[in-house]
Amino acid sequence: MAIRIEGLTKRFGATPVLKGVDLDVADGELVALLGPSGSGKTTLLRILAGLEWPDYGVLEVDGEDWLKLEARKRRIGFVFQHYALFPHMRVRDNIAFGLTVRPRRERPSSAEIARRVDDLLGFLQIAHLADRFPSELSGGQRQRVALGRAMAIDPRVLLLDEPFGALDAAIRRDLRRWLRGVHDATGTTTLFVTHDQEEAFELADRVVVMGHGQIEQVGGADAIYDHPATPFVARFLGGVNEIPVSMHAGRAGAPGVDASEIERIACRDGAATLVARPADIGLAPDATSPWRVESAAHTGPSLALRLTDGAGGAIDVELPRREARGLDLSPGAAVRVIVHAARVFPDTDRPAAPAATPVLKPLKEAHT
Ligand SMILES: Nc1ncnc2c1ncn2[C@@H]1O[C@H](COP(=O)(O)OP(=O)(O)O)[C@@H](O)[C@H]1O
Ligand SMILES: [Mg+2]
Incomplete structure (x- = not known):
């Protein structure tokens, strides 16, 4: 799915949080939104997910106006930093959740759901965790399950908001490579939010640097490191x-x-x-x-x-x-x-x- 964002503007009270964001994401692309805390990254994702509405601007996905589409019809997969897996459900049921709550006529049969969940467990290399409860998982394993849960509905767009932010550096590095592999195999259009530059540059096709509610620069590592477009970018890279x-x-x-x-x-x-x-x-x-x-x-x-x-x-x-x-x-x-x-x-x-x-x-x- 190709995403077109134009002039997206959002205030909370008197505070401008997005000041006219323009961004095109190509079908199948993995884009990282990189910026300091408070720069508006989460707000942008929440608008994409239909959890928040902009004051002005355009949001189209494959030519369809998503600002006229309620959240549940967008088929978004969302992973948060602290994703609350259902504690009383085993991993397999957590992953199946998005399918089991569909209205009856859209819901696959339970055999079909079980088959899809098994496929996904294998594909994400977490089959051995299928019967565990979230409390029996490490932080990294939980986020793998959270991604499985987001992917079970075959999302049109995946939104990942600092999904590895709470984990140790070494585990983050593993998960980053794993996620890149998953993305390369599925080609789901993905927006990945992080404030960690190493993570952004290693993971993404393109990095979007955000500061104070606007896009400061878009590019690859070479362009952004060697040719920072603004003092903000240079300063942020450190x-x-x-x-x-x-x-x-x-x-x-x-x-x-x-x-x-x-x-x-x-x-x-x-x-x-x-x-x-x-x-x-x-x-x-x-x-x-x-x-x-x-x-x-x-x-x-x-x-x-x-x-x-x-x-x-x-x-x-x-x-x-x-x-x-x-x-x-x-x-x-x-x-x-x-x-x-x-x-x-x-x-x-x-x-x-x-x-x-x-x-x-x-x-x-x-x-x-
Ligand atoms: N619901 C809200 N009400 C008021 N202010 C908010 C709300 N959500 C976010 N903000 C403010 O908007 C700004 C951007 O926040 P956010 O999008 O979460 O940034 P980031 O994810 O880059 O840290 C911050 O200053 C934050 O305090
Ligand atoms: Mg945030």
């Missing part, structure tokens, strides 16, 4: 420096900061923020620079340094050992910050999209 600079004729500069290796960018003159990873920064001795080494620690192949400028600014640098050789990096040493790779965003709330695309190509090339 491990970046934000260095205040001023822009002049497409070039970023600041005292003690040399960004001349960075391609000129289309950014108006004035204050901007340069976002650079610690490993994309080099150092040179420079007595005129305000940046001083505050600390340096060996981390195996590289040196982890923290620089400060005496005015509240700090920069983390990860310098390969061979580049550190011969440099005075003792505490207090003055150094110039050489930026090898970075993104620059003008200091406005939402930077213009072309802010970080290289410009000043020859005009002819730019217009063909």
Whole structure:
């Protein structure tokens, strides 16, 4: 099923929770919604499931208007972080539940239900758990059963809201691979919500980064890591420096900061923020620079340094050992910050999209 979401807007009281979300999900795709707590991920899933209604916007699935379709007619499979399996029912009955509660004329025969449940138990590699009660299962096993229960109704769309959020890292990793295998075998269109970037990038075909009720960026790991579209995305992925600079004729500069290796960018003159990873920064001795080494620690192949400028600014640098050789990096040493790779965003709330695309190509090339 292909999902089309356009301009989806939702407020709770005066609080905007979704601010015009546009998203297309292709039939059979597994998309991860990645974002911090409170960014609106669950609200978006609940709207898809028909548990919540938007104030404005479009929600179509295979061309059908789902905002006119009540929840139970959408045939959604939903797995929550804390999925309450029925404690008094064995695994097999939990999985069968969605089929047994169907109206009589849509309900398969009990033999057919039993056969489907057996198939699913085998397919999900949980046949050995069939006769257990939920209290006899580990957290990971419970979530496998919860997925089985969601899949028993042959859902048109699967919605998974941080399904592994309460589990240990090692179990999460296993479940992630298992879920990817299940998805590859069934091809059910799936939206997977997580705030864990590793999980999102390993699992999904495409990652949708959400922040403050809007989509900040959509793409694969390479696009999102190497070309974060907004400072929000860069910050959310973490491990970046934000260095205040001023822009002049497409070039970023600041005292003690040399960004001349960075391609000129289309950014108006004035204050901007340069976002650079610690490993994309080099150092040179420079007595005129305000940046001083505050600390340096060996981390195996590289040196982890923290620089400060005496005015509240700090920069983390990860310098390969061979580049550190011969440099005075003792505490207090003055150094110039050489930026090898970075993104620059003008200091406005939402930077213009072309802010970080290289410009000043020859005009002819730019217009063909
Ligand atoms: N039923 C509700 N009533 C009022 N505010 C809500 C309700 N549900 C969610 N919110 C608020 O909407 C925002 C987004 O919540 P949510 O969609 O749960 O985000 P996420 O799943 O990304 O953590 C939060 O600020 C939350 O407090
Ligand atoms: Mg949530």
